[in-house]
Amino acid sequence: MDEFGLIQQYFKRQNIPNSKVILGVGDDAAILKVSEGQSLVACVDTMVSGVHFHPDVSPSSLGYKLAMVNLSDIAAMGATPVWATLCLTLPGIDEAWLESFSNGLFEALDKCNVQLVGGDTTKGPMTLSLQLGGEVVHDKALARHGATVGDDVWVSGSLGGAAYALDLLAKSTSIDTLQSGSRLRLERPEARVELGLALQGLASACIDVSDGLLADAGHLCASSKVAVDFELSALPLHPSLSELNSPDMALPYALAGGDDYELLFTAGSAQCGKIAELSGPLGIELTKIGSVLNGGVIRCLYNGADVSADHQHLRGFNHFSPH
């Protein structure tokens, strides 16, 4: 099997009738429609073997997660994902791997009606990169820069589950004996696409929690030129963290863990009721965890007492970080 056979067999089998795709896989570039009154939203994420995933993780989970990680960025903009392109760098052709990987990728893309429209296949150390394009009504995107003093800070779902699972694996727990809830958080995150769309007109700023709550809150604060106070006792900890004996042991996973792919967003207090009402229909927990203040510092409170000093070291994941 060569490069063209590989594309034909594994990456041209998706059959979504997507009216936005004028020309898909197989030309120099894809041609896509962007609806009138909509802006294009574009993002990209790369996963490297040995860095973002263990070399023996299931290829299906890998494909699923690659798609969801990108879909999460589109969700954080309040946009509708539409199309994807894939850059696949592989050491060689392993048909069982390709079958499983493409199954997982398409399972995730199909959930959101996203069509794979092109890409590039090259030989080299395994590196997987997906680019997503979506649409959002003009001026309705959820950027990071709109938070204002007095807004509430919210987070979707729960925090810390993926990081806790990763930590257990590092301590030689086998992936098969990992508690299923935390394993799913690590391997098969769910992008909050519907929530992002529902937050249009309600949220003032939004970011997805991929680097860790404190790190991503830092990005949002820097863009919005504001500060945030978090009330740590309110954080929605992932259920798997309950087996830890104390908040002191559980909180670092929720604050710095990363890989959660939940939405962290701000909204005026007048929106509180409307936001709470979204939770039921979407089936997603939504928790108020803090408030927006003046200044540029993120403070951690526990039952109102400032415990920031205890958590200063939890800066979140950063490639090329000196430590």
Add this chain to the structure above:
Amino acid sequence: MDEFGLIQQYFKRQNIPNSKVILGVGDDAAILKVSEGQSLVACVDTMVSGVHFHPDVSPSSLGYKLAMVNLSDIAAMGATPVWATLCLTLPGIDEAWLESFSNGLFEALDKCNVQLVGGDTTKGPMTLSLQLGGEVVHDKALARHGATVGDDVWVSGSLGGAAYALDLLAKSTSIDTLQSGSRLRLERPEARVELGLALQGLASACIDVSDGLLADAGHLCASSKVAVDFELSALPLHPSLSELNSPDMALPYALAGGDDYELLFTAGSAQCGKIAELSGPLGIELTKIGSVLNGGVIRCLYNGADVSADHQHLRGFNHFSPH
């Protein structure tokens, strides 16, 4: 320096006032305008160290070529490039490398008024991936599937120069002593963006010559369900090939070399005059090198005699090809 410092210092310094970019580097995704009446054109190309480039090639040339290779795909669609996202996987931070690489990248992007609007930076074996977005008037894109029997086959510029340079390097010629013309063809190809735009309404099908003339003609023929006869004596060979003693030695570089980034296109014979007239103003040689026929076979003629059997093995570059 960490990931965020790297992006800030090397990849946020471009300052094109591009009215299509609503939100660039620094959010979960970029937000872009697509003009009314235009379709979006999207493509992506990856370059892997040791596969697509020698590890000690100049980083500036690498950045330049990464951009041009992608711009060539946009050119082959007859589209106007607008924005780019970059996935940079690097083994570590080398500031001199980043300075030089980003200089070369921006030199090429600036030539075409393309703005870098986002990307992803990860640690791992060096893999460079650029995604480009462009615009084309609805129904005016140059796809591969429009060639019809009786059309002429054209190619821009010259063929074989990059492959010949690569071959000399493999035979231990130092890159500094390489003839400057062929070195430029290898390291700093020029995407034919203006030509692609000028061919709207004239060309019936178009592809860029990246895998080699025969391989890319094969893709065009397969999409258009036609055959092509090439007249090899008409091929515009790169001047550096003149130091070879015979056409038999020079032709393989032109037929199978790849990395030429010229446009191979078809057009009705009624367009011959108009196409020839584009050459002067654009400063690009345009040569009629064959004709479109029925069937699915590519034939090579030399002064009218069928010499296909001599060139059957020149199938062009193919990742994961069994030989």
